[in-house]
Amino acid sequence: MKLYYAPGACSMADHIALHEAGLTFTHERVDLKTGKTEHGKDFTEINPKGYVPALELDGGELLTENVAILEWIGQQAPQLVAEGPLGRTRTLEKLAFVTSELHKNFAAFFGGASDDQKQKAADQLTKRFGQIAETIQGPFLFGDRFTVADAYLFVVSTWTDHFDLELPAKLQDFRQQVAQRPAVRKAMEHEGLLEKS
Ligand SMILES: N[C@@H](CCC(=O)N[C@@H](CS)C(=O)NCC(=O)O)C(=O)O
Structure with missing residues (x-):
């Protein structure tokens, strides 16, 4: 599972929640000014909406929208x-x-x-x-x-x-x-x- 995030942006809520949930994940930083990820990818090819957060699940599906991602994390970690x-x-x-x-x-x-x-x-x-x-x-x-x-x-x-x-x-x-x-x-x-x- 991979979280696409920008430092201090709303994606930090998901970053925190993933750690709180004890889930294993990687992260990839997105530069919101250039639209490039830290690995030089065009972020709109990952999330056509062009904004963070985006969470790529292990099966390859992409979740977007903070409320939906946080709700999903809550389903994985009911605590x-x-x-x-x-x-x-x-x-x-x-x-x-x-x-x-x-x-x-x-x-x-x-x-x-x-x-x-x-x-x-x-x-x-x-x-x-x-x-x-x-x-x-x-x-x-x-x-x-x-x-x-x-x-x-x-x-x-x-x-x-x-x-x-x-x-x-x-x-x-x-x-x-x-x-x-x-x-x-x-x-x-x-x-x-x-x-x-
Ligand atoms: N509707 C989206 C909005 C997310 C959002 O506003 N993300 C901001 C950072 S907090 C962003 O990536 N802005 C860059 C852009 O819109 O191009 C959600 O709730 O997840």
Whole structure:
């Protein structure tokens, strides 16, 4: 199995989740500016959509879309999904919120949006980060159990550092807790975001 990723991008959620799941995988870095992988391949020949994450399964099938990949990892490692009869659906509910209400609003900052569009996106992000922060049971979204949704929320929360956006205190605490996890450190070290310990 191989994860196509870009350092610090949303694919880091999958990178973290794969380590948390204890799955064996390799990685190939994608340069999103040139569209080339670290082995010089044209990434659109692998994923025609041209974006990360993409996960090539052992049978050769390619999974794309962060929510689908994280959901699949959760199927392989049920300990990464919330407990209870509604656990899987509750996890998906959080993944959907992170992708459509948080991740999507960063597009204004990553792309060439106007100041007005950036301000609107920043206002939305403040509101939506505030809403999800209020649902954190602590230390993670669903209490003591770390799930694939925590991995994704952690990654998007790190993006606020680049754009001078402030996180609610509850999310700052959450970030600190998540950052200490060995799987998170391993993924971040590999992606060059942390000094190797
Ligand atoms: N709909 C996709 C979006 C993924 C996405 O936004 N990936 C970004 C990095 S976080 C990317 O690769 N952007 C480069 C591009 O779109 O060309 C998903 O949810 O997985």
